[in-house]
Amino acid sequence: MLNILIQKELKSIIVSNKFIVTFVICSILLIMSVLIGINEYKQAVTQYETVHQMADERIQQVSSWHSVSYREHRKPSPLMIFTSGLSYDIGRWSDINSRSTVKLKNSIYSDDPIFAVFRIIDFTFIVQIIFSLLAILFTFDAVNGEKEQGTLRLIFSNAVPRTKYILAKCIGTWLGLLIPILIPILLSVLIVMLFQIQFSSQEWIRLAILIFISILYTSIFVVFGVFMSTMSRSSNVSFLLSLVFWITFVLILPRGGVMASGNIVSVPRIAEVEGLKVSYAKNKWEEYYKNMNDIFADSRNNNTEEDEDISDDMMWANMKAQDSLRKEVTRDIEGNEATLLEDWENKRKAQQHLGFMLSRISPAAVFQLAAMSLSYTDIDLKSSYESALRNYRIEFNKYIDKKSENAGPGAGSIMITMDSDKGMDLKVGRDNAIDVSDRPKFTHPKVQLGKILPDVLINISILLLMFTSLLGGAYYSFLKFDLR
Amino acid sequence: MLENNKQVILEAINLTKKYDDGVVALDNLNFQICNNEIFAMLGGNGAGKTTTINIFLNLLEPTSGDAKVCGVSSHIEPLTVKQNLAYVSENVMLYPNFTALQNLDFFTQLGGRLDVSKDEYREVLMRVGLAEQVHNKKLKSFSKGMRQKCGIAIAILKDTKAILFDEPTSGLDPKAGYEFIRLLNDLKDEGKAVLMSTHDIFRAKEAADTIAIMNEGKFLMKEKASTLFDKDLESLYMQYMAVHGLKPTTEGV
Numbered sequence: 001m002l003n004i005l006i007q008k009e010l011k012s013i014i015v016s017n018k019f020i021v022t023f024v025i026c027s028i029l030l031i032m033s034v035l036i037g038i039n040e041y042k043q044a045v046t047q048y049e050t051v052h053q054m055a056d057e058r059i060q061q062v063s064s065w066h067s068v069s070y071r072e073h074r075k076p077s078p079l080m081i082f083t084s085g086l087s088y089d090i091g092r093w094s095d096i097n098s099r100s101t102v103k104l105k106n107s108i109y110s111d112d113p114i115f116a117v118f119r120i121i122d123f124t125f126i127v128q129i130i131f132s133l134l135a136i137l138f139t140f141d142a143v144n145g146e147k148e149q150g151t152l153r154l155i156f157s158n159a160v161p162r163t164k165y166i167l168a169k170c171i172g173t174w175l176g177l178l179i180p181i182l183i184p185i186l187l188s189v190l191i192v193m194l195f196q197i198q199f200s201s202q203e204w205i206r207l208a209i210l211i212f213i214s215i216l217y218t219s220i221f222v223v224f225g226v227f228m229s230t231m232s233r234s235s236n237v238s239f240l241l242s243l244v245f246w247i248t249f250v251l252i253l254p255r256g257g258v259m260a261s262g263n264i265v266s267v268p269r270i271a272e273v274e275g276l277k278v279s280y281a282k283n284k285w286e287e288y289y290k291n292m293n294d295i296f297a298d299s300r301n302n303n304t305e306e307d308e309d310i311s312d313d314m315m316w317a318n319m320k321a322q323d324s325l326r327k328e329v330t331r332d333i334e335g336n337e338a339t340l341l342e343d344w345e346n347k348r349k350a351q352q353h354l355g356f357m358l359s360r361i362s363p364a365a366v367f368q369l370a371a372m373s374l375s376y377t378d379i380d381l382k383s384s385y386e387s388a389l390r391n392y393r394i395e396f397n398k399y400i401d402k403k404s405e406n407a408g409p410g411a412g413s414i415m416i417t418m419d420s421d422k423g424m425d426l427k428v429g430r431d432n433a434i435d436v437s438d439r440p441k442f443t444h445p446k447v448q449l450g451k452i453l454p455d456v457l458i459n460i461s462i463l464l465l466m467f468t469s470l471l472g473g474a475y476y477s478f479l480k481f482d483l484r
Numbered sequence: 485m486l487e488n489n490k491q492v493i494l495e496a497i498n499l500t501k502k503y504d505d506g507v508v509a510l511d512n513l514n515f516q517i518c519n520n521e522i523f524a525m526l527g528g529n530g531a532g533k534t535t536t537i538n539i540f541l542n543l544l545e546p547t548s549g550d551a552k553v554c555g556v557s558s559h560i561e562p563l564t565v566k567q568n569l570a571y572v573s574e575n576v577m578l579y580p581n582f583t584a585l586q587n588l589d590f591f592t593q594l595g596g597r598l599d600v601s602k603d604e605y606r607e608v609l610m611r612v613g614l615a616e617q618v619h620n621k622k623l624k625s626f627s628k629g630m631r632q633k634c635g636i637a638i639a640i641l642k643d644t645k646a647i648l649f650d651e652p653t654s655g656l657d658p659k660a661g662y663e664f665i666r667l668l669n670d671l672k673d674e675g676k677a678v679l680m681s682t683h684d685i686f687r688a689k690e691a692a693d694t695i696a697i698m699n700e701g702k703f704l705m706k707e708k709a710s711t712l713f714d715k716d717l718e719s720l721y722m723q724y725m726a727v728h729g730l731k732p733t734t735e736g737v
Binding site: 001004005008011012015016149150151153154155156157158159160161483484 | 538541542543544562563564566567569570571573575576577578579580581582586590591593594595596635638642648
């Protein structure tokens with residue numbers, strides 16, 4: 001019985017125009033998006049390799065250890081072909097040296113803002129928006145359409161249990177939609193293979209999970225459409241209802257969750273934090289200069305011309321005090337800076353956590369978060385890269401300090417020393433390039449599948465819960481549906 | 485007492501249906517339909533004819549009383565009852581993107597017959613008057629009469645003890661109407677119990693063994709057609725309606 005009903009659903013979809021239209025739309029969109037994604041990825045790889053090579057060449061031409069600086073680039077992930085996520089928004093490189101702090105700069109969108117206006121359509125976008133909409137278009141009249149058509153009475157004049165009918169509606173329509181979306185998905189994967197994009201085994205697994213989640217996400221809208229079609233006698237009403245819910249859950253709620261969290265957890269803007277940092281530092285330095293003036297004024301008042309030896313001692317003591325105070329102020333400012341940043345980071349994380357939690361009421365948000373996390377193009381991409389770069393900077397600077405120390409005074413630069421006994425001395429360093437071949441190499445942060453799996457499983461569970469709830473809703477609603 | 489080889493197939497026992505808004509659709513309806521028998525319910529719109537059929541199909545639950553098919557209550561064991569029931573609606577609507585054969589195949593399988601061959605489908609379609617060249621045509625190109633024939637073919641293929649017809653001749657041209665009556669008589673001869681609701685007095689008189697005039701959920705009159713043979717059914721219908729202060733529907737008159 002179930003089999004007969006499923007076959008009929010499948011057959012009626014396959015012979016309909018919507019099947020062909022869906023297949024054509026999905027094929028064109030997915031293939032185009034993957035081709036664009038491959039092109040973008042290849043460009044990103046070429047750029048990464050070229051710039052890396054240039055940075056290597058540049059560092060080899062440096063003649064002073066003090067001026068050694070390296071520019072480390074973010075390595076593009078091949079999964080950005082399917083889920084670009086934040087990879088176009090986040091900066092691509094950061095300078096590594098002792099002078100500047102780590103900060104990823106120059107994102108693709110900041111270089112070419114035109115792409116930010118109409119953002120790139122990738123696989124995730126197509127699934128999130130197009131597939132969900134198609135699923136609704138396939139199912140909004142699944143039950144009440146049959147009633148309007150007049151076939152529902154005839155079906156239920158046979159010994160058909162309602163459970164089997166509603167299950168067959170869901171499964172049959174799901175299969176009918178799966179064919180025109182799965183074939184283009186597989187074609188896209190084939191294109192990626194044909195273009196010889198290197199995927200590691202972990203990346204293949206991630207892609208397989210991404211496809212699974214995409215199908216699960218689309219299934220939610222299939223069941224949702226069937227549910228809506230049991231809620232009203234008229235297919236026009238169920239279409240409007242479905243559209244309103246789709247707009248709410250796909251377009252509004254993901255943004256709404258983030259906006260609500262922004263109002264609940266207040267996070268100061270980074271400019272405000274910078275302002276607080278500067279103001280604190282300014283106050284501290286003013287205090288320092290005031291203290292120093294007081295110390296010097298005291299010493300001037302206590303100093304007499306006859307007491308020259310004592311005066312020299314006092315001067316050294318003052319200089320020591322000045323140095324110690326300066327170090328203390330610097331430590332204090334750095335400590336305050338770290339506290340402010342940590343506080344800001346904690347608030348930002350709390351806001352982000354709450355925002356994502358609230359957004360998860362929408363299947364679209366759950367899907368997007370899971371897809372970005374799987375493709376390693378999520379919100380953690382920036383922080384994990386910057387954290388890895390900061391660690392690398394420490395290692396790099398240690399290396400430079402060590403090399404500089406071993407190279408002796410000058411170390412390739414001009415060194416001026418002043419000594420009260422020896423007087424002033426000026427040394428010019430070597431004029432040939434320094435050897436940096438043994439410098440520490442940056443390890444690109446890689447999030448292992450095992451690490452993100454719990455989060456992905458949570459997202460899958462939420463999607464499954466939504467799916468079963470809607471299926472239950474469709475079943476319960478159909479039990480009360482007037483078949484006449 | 486039933487005649488030899490007669491068996492009650494369809495039975496309404498004090499069948500009552502009251503809606504939540506207080507409207508009484510059926511009021512203590514009682515009738516029996518045996519095999520080889522055609523029972524016609526005549527009446528205007530809202531008389532309760534379709535409600536009766538809906539209760540037999542378990543598309544509606546009775547407020548009280550029972551509708552039984554082969555002794556089984558339709559609202560207690562609906563799935564068992566439906567195995568013995570075929571239904572042809574007023575305006576047979578099938579799947580427009582399926583061909584006649586595909587529609588037949590689906591509904592026949594749904595009716596529980598999985599062993600029907602294509603030849604058998606074609607044979608039944610020919611029997612109901614659908615020429616071979618339309619068997620593979622999509623239903624969307626079919627006229628109402630052709631769809632009606634498909635519906636009857638489905639009912640024939642289901643091969644049940646009882647068939648329910650809801651306004652079967654409504655909108656059919658005279659030729660199609662005549663062919664339908666011929667088919668109905670064939671089905672009766674095959675032993676089916678037929679319950680038919682109709683506005684069409686002449687077709688009812690032509691085919692039915694028992695005729696009931698129905699209004700507001702009650703039978704105003706229920707007679708054997710043989711006893712009505714010499715009477716003018718039309719006058720009787722008008723008379724009953726007039727007595728009860730009703731405006732009759734005179735389709736087919």
